[in-house]
Amino acid sequence: MAFGFLMKPFLFLFLVEIRVAAGENYSLKYYHTAFYGRMNNPEFFTLQMVDDVQINHWDSITNKKVTKQEWMKSITEEDPQYWESQTEVCVDQQQWFRDNTEMIKKHLNHTEDTLTLQYMYGCTWNDQTGDVFVYQKFGYDGEDLLVWDIGTNSWVTAQQKAHQTKVRWNHETAKLEHTKKYLTKDCPQYLKKYVDYGRSSLKRTVPPSVSLLQKTPSSDITCHATGFYPDETKMVWRRDGEELHEGVVKGEILPNNDETFQMSIDLNISSVPPEDWRRYDCVFQLSGVNEIITKLDKAKIRTNEASAAAHLITIVISTAAFIVFIGCVIGFIIYKIKSDKKTPPKSAESQSLTGSTTSSGSTSSDLPTVTVTHGRVSIVHPM
Numbered sequence: 153m154a155f156g157f158l159m160k161p162f163l164f165l166f167l168v169e170i171r172v173a174a175g176e177n178y179s180l181k182y183y184h185t186a187f188y189g190r191m192n193n194p195e196f197f198t199l200q201m202v203d204d205v206q207i208n209h210w211d212s213i214t215n216k217k218v219t220k221q222e223w224m225k226s227i228t229e230e231d232p233q234y235w236e237s238q239t240e241v242c243v244d245q246q247q248w249f250r251d252n253t254e255m256i257k258k259h260l261n262h263t264e265d266t267l268t269l270q271y272m273y274g275c276t277w278n279d280q281t282g283d284v285f286v287y288q289k290f291g292y293d294g295e296d297l298l299v300w301d302i303g304t305n306s307w308v309t310a311q312q313k314a315h316q317t318k319v320r321w322n323h324e325t326a327k328l329e330h331t332k333k334y335l336t337k338d339c340p341q342y343l344k345k346y347v348d349y350g351r352s353s354l355k356r357t358v359p360p361s362v363s364l365l366q367k368t369p370s371s372d373i374t375c376h377a378t379g380f381y382p383d384e385t386k387m388v389w390r391r392d393g394e395e396l397h398e399g400v401v402k403g404e405i406l407p408n409n410d411e412t413f414q415m416s417i418d419l420n421i422s423s424v425p426p427e428d429w430r431r432y433d434c435v436f437q438l439s440g441v442n443e444i445i446t447k448l449d450k451a452k453i454r455t456n457e458a459s460a461a462a463h464l465i466t467i468v469i470s471t472a473a474f475i476v477f478i479g480c481v482i483g484f485i486i487y488k489i490k491s492d493k494k495t496p497p498k499s500a501e502s503q504s505l506t507g508s509t510t511s512s513g514s515t516s517s518d519l520p521t522v523t524v525t526h527g528r529v530s531i532v533h534p535m
Contacts, residue, residue, distance in 0.1 A: 177384075178354070179203055180343040181274035186249040189266035196246040202346045203354050204383060205411055210242040217242055223350040230345075259316040260292060268293050273300075273331075275339040279347075286335035305332050356381060357440040358412060364434070364446060364453045372401070373421055373453065375434035375446060378414035383407075386437040389419045399423075419448075426450070 181201040187193040197211035207224050210217040217238040219225060227234050249269055257267065273288035290298040290307075297314040298307045298321070305328050307318045322328070347354060360380035366373050377387060383405045389396045399420035405413050419432065432448035446452070 176279050177276055178279065178343055178347050179274060179276040180339055180346065181272060184245055184249075184271040186246070186253070186267075186269040188253065188268070189264075190268070196242075196249060198242050198245065202343070202350065204407070205350075205354065207346065207350075208238065210239065212246055215239070215243070221350060221353070223353060224346070226349045227345070255320070256292070256317060259320075260313050270294075273335060273339075275335055275343060277340045277343050284336065284340045286332075286339065288331065288335065300331075302332065302335075305329070354382075357438060359438060359441045359444065360414075360436060362434065362436055362444055362446050364448070366453050366455045368455070370422070372418040373448065374416050374418050375436075376414070376416045377436050377444075378408065379410075379412045380414075380436075380438055381412045382439070383413045384439055385413075385415070387415055387417050388435050388437075389417060389432065390435055391432050421448075 179202070181204075182198065183201070184196070184198045186196045188195070194211040194213045197209070199206055199210070200208040206220045208217055208219055217235055219235075231237075253267065253269070256262070256269065270291040271289070272291075273286075275284055275286045277284050286302060288300040289296060292314075297311060298309045298318055300306070301308050306322045309315065309318050358379065358381040360377035362375065362377045364373060365376055375387065375389065377385075385405070387402070389400050396419070401418040401420075403416040403418070405415045408414055417434065419434075421429070421432075424432070429448045429450065434446040434448070436444040436446075438444075
């Protein structure tokens, strides 16, 4: 299971997006990233994804590969040393990046202190046809440099600056053969095993929440779906039951923080009269879930204008309440001034009020003494 040295370049593959008509497609992707000269980042980290769900993680700070899914813990029942061996692979891969960094910088004429190297590889497998697709790619500072060609078992590049690196790696024939074997044989086997462990989670279907959105009355209508799983879905605008293509802009499927997805599709209604709106609907299709149809209805559209109106009402109410409060304060001050003018002046600067008279005419020594001196009040309680 040691395949540390095979993960040289950053593999990214278009084959990941291949869809076949029959059966279910599953994918296993490995991501490796090395940071050099960048603060607050581990020097190296790696993660694994099954159907775009993260299952494992390792970084050079913790130096331990850990699972991100509860169902992945079942693998130790079959392979008790799985996590230890996976950690060793990551350590070997980090060392490979270190050994090749200076060579890559020289080939690319890289003189900056910071550098980011990326490598991705993996496979997809169809559970009905058994078809397997494999891929790998290498990147530098977010730019694709080298892609592996399975037909020739060699690296190819469209960029001249990566030519020397390509030539050097293509001379490492033993590593190329090892990589090809892992991708075509071992990777699908691991993928099948992971799918078996997490089938109940990976095979789940979660319907979305669908909303109609519009920024202004003249803006496009956006049909937005969020919270759905998996991401193999379709979303369209229709008129009289026919799918529309003109005046429609489809957005990408994006991940949410809870491992669900979201997507949007816009419809230009600038030339659609209000009486024809009822002819349009937004349709969301997800495998295993009935179609979710949302009619184009003005009453269901959420706009920024509604939020702005609510905000304006809040401001008006707050302003009115503040004015009333200020009025009350001013009225109280005027009342106090008038009351003070009606109160006769005291004959002495200091006056002592020592208790109160009881019903028998005697003075109670249990009451406090209140003294007013130059407008300041002092209260002395009896001992």
